[in-house]
Amino acid sequence: MRYPNPLQLNTGGSADSVASWEGQRREELLSEFRENVYGQSLPLPTEQTFDVTEAEVDGIVRRNVTISVTGPEGTGSFDLRLFLPKADRPPLGTFLMIDHRGSVGDSPSASSDYAPIPTITEAGYAFAQIDAEQIAPDESDGYRSPIIDLFHPEGEDLPDDAGRAISAWAWGASRAMDYLETDPDIDPARVAVIGHSRGGKASLWAGAQDTRFAAVISNNSGSTGAKPARRGDGGVGAETVERINDSFPHWFPQTYRAFDGDEDALPVDQHELLALVAPRRIVVASATDDANADPEGEFLSYVAASRVYDLYGLGDTGLPSPDWKPATDTGFRGPAMSYHLRSGGHGLTAADWRTYLDGDLFSREPSGDGRR
Template sequence: MKSTLIFFLIGYFSVSCCAQNSDKNDGKSFLPIVNFSSQQDRENMMNQLGIKTLRPGYSGDNKAPNRANSDQALANPFPNYPDPLIFNNGNQVMNPQQWDKRRAEIIEDFEREVYGRVPKNVPKVNWKVKVIDSEYIGFTPVIAKQLVGQLDNSNYPLLNVNIAMTLVLPANAKDPVPLLIMFGPSILPAPSQPNREDLELINHAVKDLLIKSNPELKAIFEKYPAYQPIASQNSRINPISARPIGDPPTAEQLIAAGWGYLLLDPTSIQADSGAELTKGIIGLTNKGQPRKPEDWGALRAWAWGASQAFDYLSTEPKVNIKKVGIEGVSRYGKAALVTMAFDQRFAIGLIASSGQGGTKPARRNFGEAVENLAGGAHYWMAGNYLKYAADQAKFGSKNANDIPVESNQLIALCAPRLTFISHGAPSMGDSNWLDHQGSYMATVSAGKVYKLLGAKDIGVSNDYKIEKMPSVNTGLLEGKLAWRQHDGGHTDAPNIKYFIQWANKFL
């Protein structure tokens, strides 16, 4: 750690010299990008916070000596979660008007201690269309549009950030459609291909070019007259007979139900790496320099990107902007929940298998822990989050029970909007690491805010200490807060049809 501190101080004084020289160059010199490894970045934050050592995280390997707890009897060392309807001063929230003040109080704690703050100097996004294509998903014609959101980097030209996303809408929809933003690669669903006549013209031109560059190829082409350098990419397979057993893909279900969807590439916003925090949108706003303790982490950056996508969708006349949702699985399930909690314009959330930092209570000693995120994924969170895994520090030590907020409150921030909490089965790969029981407990507790705001929750009491988690494939889908654990793995695909039916009922 001492070597890292020396490295950081050298970098700091070098940067200071550069800053002093910038005035001599008419403001055209910029501080160089600081390139830390993930470990160096974490140690730099520890130095800022006065942390000497962090407690190690737990292992998901049941045979490891530091294996994570999987015994429910030992899972609740801190059984009392912060109440979403109790102000920090101890007063009770009595009505929806008071909830607005309490909501702001919870937001402030999450921003400062857990996810970080979006800076005021975030550059403007300029959206440009790369491709517009007429395609089919199943038997439904769609319009697919690939877009790039270019961020203004005039204040720091050393970094370029271009947000990648693909918008897909039913071509024949008469009215604006509901839409689900999903974190994932920005890819076209089924790019249209040249017909037979056009492909023949392309191949003639390709052969001519190849022969000009290598005359010996003429004899080869004459020997194989039917050969085409570019083959048709149309498989001509019957789409019904080729369908695998089970539900259609998520995109096909959405389009068939009259929805649109948008694929938002989170790594085009901020890399999923602790070594990249001086790059991406976080690096651009910090001008290539390391974060401060309250600066945003990747989860908040990905959520910010989803809000930028929402801004763009408000310009699309075929999208019903009042019916836009956000979806994500695993780390992107965390990001989807953060998006839903902080941006009240989103009407629907599908939060899948999100674990620690998502729906799992930090105070639960079961599976993944605060120490795991602090040690292996600190870049998802604000720097201040490291304090709660501190073993030795200038402030002593802290643990999960010292965090002023909890996952039940994060879910409560979504109230009274439609929020579907999804999990799979541990036996199928949705690991115990995610703490399904804890996620259910947080959902139960959050329900009291839905009730306060006049919306039905999952339909049970809000005593998370006594309510029993439903069996697999038993959905609690009668309220605006919903829960369902399917019998698949680490995915939300088996819950998509239930999610669409549930959302359509309320929309």
């Protein structure tokens, strides 16, 4: 498969140094993704406030934060839940989940393998969650309320290149990060944004744009996540650009529809999205039986992104080989890149979380032969 060269400048030549990557090429790629794939992001709020309440539940400190944001068309809000381990030392790091399932409530003991809060806090980490439905409901006729319409007149169509739900969820993660920077118990230099499936698409877009996230975790993100668009269905019936636009017309801008069935015309591809996280840690997780997300494609994107990490001396993927198929149920870790292929189907499971919690995601120290 032919990948676009992530280092090829639009004006010709190559970004062959960190300076040219950060000074020119990175912004070129962000601009192309905004125009053609994810849409233009919402602007910063004109005003933002945090209303915090605290309780101790099942031995875990929980903070509920109402994040209120104001735009030209009014004020709205959404909630952040933050769970802190009870310990004498600060958390080892924080996982911020873009939760499209609404699976996290106020009681940590009611959580599932999708968001195993007691397991995470017992490992010494904090866990934060935003409910994507509170930001942009996952429906084609209601996704603009309550947040997007704060920045666009309610009775008018959005511009063709305006971001829709996925972009709004990513924007919400950045507003949650605004709060985490103020919390006295959180080290803002050790926050990972994580999402599964459609949440994984949003987490990648959030991490590509917002360099405050120290790590970006894509769990089974598939089409318009870690999977390359140019692979089409990957020979396994995976979701394509056309299928995702037809099934979820509220996720991406109208400009993305120009590439339905014509993925080769895209000026970017998804390995370049992963590369935009460099030099911070990128984490790609796939599942063997998740054909819709194309695990081989996600693997190939991960390997291809290492070309940009090489500029920083961080191009070691931790893999023993760049060829598909790697060992299953094994975590591979380089200085700034992590990957695993879990047995089974589409999901965020206890096995995935064990890999993340054991993966030392906030360090650039290599771990032996790459396996963990």
